[in-house]
Amino acid sequence: MYACILPLAFSFMKQFISVNDVTNINSLVEKALSYKANPFIDKGLGANKRIGLLFLNPSLRTRLSTQVAASNLGMEAIVFNVDKEGWALEFEEGAIMSGTTVEHIKDAAPILGNYFDVLAIRTFPSLANKEDDYSEMYIKQFIKYAGVPVVSLESATLHPLQSLTDVITIQEDIKRGAESLRQNANSIQPSAFSSKPKIVLTWAPHVKPLPQCVANSFAQWVNAWGEADFVITHPEDYELSEQFTKGATITHNQDEALKNADYVYVKNWSTFNDYGKMYENDPRWMMTNDKLALTNHAKVMHCLPVRRNVELSDEILDGPNSLVTQQASNRVWAAQAVLATLLTSLRGGTK
Amino acid sequence: MYACILPLAFSFMKQFISVNDVTNINSLVEKALSYKANPFIDKGLGANKRIGLLFLNPSLRTRLSTQVAASNLGMEAIVFNVDKEGWALEFEEGAIMSGTTVEHIKDAAPILGNYFDVLAIRTFPSLANKEDDYSEMYIKQFIKYAGVPVVSLESATLHPLQSLTDVITIQEDIKRGAESLRQNANSIQPSAFSSKPKIVLTWAPHVKPLPQCVANSFAQWVNAWGEADFVITHPEDYELSEQFTKGATITHNQDEALKNADYVYVKNWSTFNDYGKMYENDPRWMMTNDKLALTNHAKVMHCLPVRRNVELSDEILDGPNSLVTQQASNRVWAAQAVLATLLTSLRGGTK
Amino acid sequence: MYACILPLAFSFMKQFISVNDVTNINSLVEKALSYKANPFIDKGLGANKRIGLLFLNPSLRTRLSTQVAASNLGMEAIVFNVDKEGWALEFEEGAIMSGTTVEHIKDAAPILGNYFDVLAIRTFPSLANKEDDYSEMYIKQFIKYAGVPVVSLESATLHPLQSLTDVITIQEDIKRGAESLRQNANSIQPSAFSSKPKIVLTWAPHVKPLPQCVANSFAQWVNAWGEADFVITHPEDYELSEQFTKGATITHNQDEALKNADYVYVKNWSTFNDYGKMYENDPRWMMTNDKLALTNHAKVMHCLPVRRNVELSDEILDGPNSLVTQQASNRVWAAQAVLATLLTSLRGGTK
Numbered sequence A, B, C: 001m002y003a004c005i006l007p008l009a010f011s012f013m014k015q016f017i018s019v020n021d022v023t024n025i026n027s028l029v030e031k032a033l034s035y036k037a038n039p040f041i042d043k044g045l046g047a048n049k050r051i052g053l054l055f056l057n058p059s060l061r062t063r064l065s066t067q068v069a070a071s072n073l074g075m076e077a078i079v080f081n082v083d084k085e086g087w088a089l090e091f092e093e094g095a096i097m098s099g100t101t102v103e104h105i106k107d108a109a110p111i112l113g114n115y116f117d118v119l120a121i122r123t124f125p126s127l128a129n130k131e132d133d134y135s136e137m138y139i140k141q142f143i144k145y146a147g148v149p150v151v152s153l154e155s156a157t158l159h160p161l162q163s164l165t166d167v168i169t170i171q172e173d174i175k176r177g178a179e180s181l182r183q184n185a186n187s188i189q190p191s192a193f194s195s196k197p198k199i200v201l202t203w204a205p206h207v208k209p210l211p212q213c214v215a216n217s218f219a220q221w222v223n224a225w226g227e228a229d230f231v232i233t234h235p236e237d238y239e240l241s242e243q244f245t246k247g248a249t250i251t252h253n254q255d256e257a258l259k260n261a262d263y264v265y266v267k268n269w270s271t272f273n274d275y276g277k278m279y280e281n282d283p284r285w286m287m288t289n290d291k292l293a294l295t296n297h298a299k300v301m302h303c304l305p306v307r308r309n310v311e312l313s314d315e316i317l318d319g320p321n322s323l324v325t326q327q328a329s330n331r332v333w334a335a336q337a338v339l340a341t342l343l344t345s346l347r348g349g350t351k
Helices: A003-009 A025-037 A061-072 A105-115 A130-134 A137-146 A160-185 A213-225 A254-258 A324-329 A331-350 B003-009 B025-037 B061-072 B105-115 B130-134 B137-146 B160-185 B213-225 B254-258 B324-329 B331-350 C003-009 C025-037 C061-072 C105-115 C130-134 C137-146 C160-185 C213-225 C254-258 C324-329 C331-350
Strands: A050-055 A076-081 A118-122 A150-152 A198-203 A229-233 A249-251 A263-267 A299-301 B050-055 B076-081 B118-122 B150-152 B198-203 B229-233 B249-251 B263-267 B299-301 C050-055 C076-081 C118-122 C150-152 C198-203 C229-233 C249-251 C263-267 C299-301
Touching (some): A025 A213, A025 A331, A050 C061, A061 A076, A061 A160, A061 A331, A061 B050, A061 B076, A061 B105, A105 A118, A105 A137, A105 C061, A105 C324, A118 A137, A150 A331, A160 A213, A160 A299, A198 A213, A198 A254, A213 A263, A249 A254, A324 B105, B025 B213, B050 B061, B061 B076, B061 B160, B061 B331, B061 C105, B105 B118, B118 B137, B118 B331, B150 B331, B160 B213, B160 B263, B160 B299, B198 B213, B198 B254, B324 C105, C025 C160, C025 C213, C025 C331, C050 C105, C061 C076, C061 C160, C061 C331, C105 C118, C105 C137, C118 C137, C118 C331, C137 C150, C150 C160, C150 C331, C160 C263, C160 C299, C198 C213, C198 C254, C213 C229, C229 C254, C249 C254
Parallel strands (some): A050 A076, A118 A150, A198 A229, A198 A263, B050 B076, B050 B118, B198 B229, B198 B263, B229 B249, C050 C076, C050 C118, C118 C150, C198 C263, C229 C249, C263 C299
């Protein structure tokens, strides 16, 4: 039934933690868009397969879109809110567990791996200990002991399902533009952009210190994708880790960055160097229509939830340039493409 | 498969927020009772359809009965406890979101509408701001932005799934009485009641101020149904909003009201005029067997949860006149009839 | 489809609260192991059947394994966290409910029994009132009013799904040993043990007072099973109730107990006589490799969650003698065998 899509999109995947787990971004995007066109085409792929969705932190879009994606594949998703329904997990090797942690990841993970065919986990950073967070200690220990493919639902430093969605949404928009051009001009242009699209990731103000995950991950994916002119702009002191941004142009001048931008990704993050702090929180960094005027009629993106009139103005979010609803809706197809690839890889006999 | 019931019960429905969304109450009741007789007759109707059940407040019966109803129709139900698993939503237009609300309904609702075919939401009143509550600001904004049919799981002023259940239960009981009469008398009477049944909604004491929803909604439905002699009784100061009660006889004399009653619906509510308060809480308003003696062997109803020996005495709840278990069980069939009508309407091509 | 296993394993079961509800332990174990070998063989058995999983206390393994077990049988499982999503239930007959309890079990249970074909409930002991706890007031009232088969997900004094799992795990290990012997010796020995295996239940230190459920229940099942030499060891003051331990040898000398043990079950519990207390909490009772040296290369068991290096040392849990992961994984097959037996009994026409 799903054999027909294998030649096109099959890439072996053993986990989905970062862009490094993806052999071909464009194939994965194409697969996601084929699911958007036909959600139930692979309904048999997940028969008698189960994914456990484990949340150590709250989630709306990630949880629901992954449940819907699994269900579209005929796969059962079971949600477990570890933070509310479970208990504190211990991650330290050799710990004498006489304190508040109730169960060691070494004991919990293999059992969950026995109950489920795939495990997905959300585990936010502490924003208190940079070394622990950036070593991805929690999700790495989980992977080490689970014994089944692990999907990140956002970890300490990355949010790959979001970033895949972001690339899907940009590609979809580019295709739509190209289609529109073809129809208007009767020409057969491969892209609406004469050259690569210019994508700008801009820092925005917020009311509390947030993880760097979405920004890190977006940078990592756009760089790996390689089909954009990529600029990151933020106030001084808000540098991101070079391991994710390398390849992008970085500037502290937002106006300069926005010039001729085709896509503007708006996101707050806390400081990386002096870890997890809020330094300057200048409201002039909020994205508005005035700033949009500097761009090439750019489309505006945000991962949501968004603080209206703090990060982004109502006029943009309610206007024609906003992609945020389309973007959040695409979370389903991103998750479905990833789960389908994992399921196909499982059938390949790797478990 | 389900075509056979369409000629009987099909009525287009675009949402289910109040009795005003129902074109024919008796058809809907009949549909519910047909599901009670044969729960899985429309198991194919909900194939590849999903309902999101969003709770901003706690729920037992409403949640479980709606999940069961959806499942009987082969429809997937996904529960999201916004109050526990999510975050505070902003409902004010133009808000500068620098406070405690994390996401605007304008951003959350359309995405949920993209993830689900039908959305159901529970959102209680504040009991602090009468204008906001009675404008149904929350659920109306939700409807405005969701883009898919919305079902109320109890809103600020109404609880239509409960009221449909109540009418179902009364009709079922009337039919049972008629059936019993037929069998006993070999006569072919159309109803056990020589005239319309007398239905009394009576206020009862409680330990804290409760919404007016169940009482408002019951009044609205019984009035719209129109096949009863309908009396409402409560202490002075506990008047309900006229928009729901108009058509009913209202009295502050409970004994007078109960005379010859065939059905007594017991429910507490807080004050409407001086909004959300507890004035008098006279224990003599508790429904007891002594009061039942004033009625025409009335059946007693309550939406549950009930404070035993505060609102209603043990002797009634444990006695032969109580309909409360049957009533709560009928919640499944009410929800199933509503969901089936919405699904059939969706197939009619309105999405 | 499932008829083939009926001749082997069918035993009528009207509920699953303790070992007393089981007519043949070995048949049930065999059924569980047949599901382990072929999880989906009875996928049609639960069609259009639903189990409600009600948690008045937290759960990880019990919840997930029961969900998976139900799903393997094609049965829908709906989880309701009464402690978090619901409200406080009243269990006292005749209570005037003017306090904090919102709904009486007499009203809640029959409705849940109408929504579901089977109900499962977790309700921990108070550890404050021995008489209430040991009368199993909560689960008994639930059974009394539910009107459908009830499964204990751990009650005030027992944890039968855990104990069934424990017996399954021991039998599986014995068979594996026998198999290994057969292969090594070309002999046809019926068991790896020349006589009955020696099973030791040993108390272990902990950081807070825990229920006696797991220990009580393990003792009850091993005694009922009758195919072991069963020893219980604990410090003075930690006697368990005789109603569960009768038949076992009891000693306060752990070293003596461990001699020649084939299976060591490690578990903490609080005091039974002076109810719910922690008396001595001697760290020397922790199970370590030094103690393991006293045994007959015993396999070590624990129900999890385990406090590492308080109850059991890392060296044991991470070593070759630990059965804990296998044991926890077997929870699925125990639950599946119980649910299948209940479903088959339901079909027998008892509902």
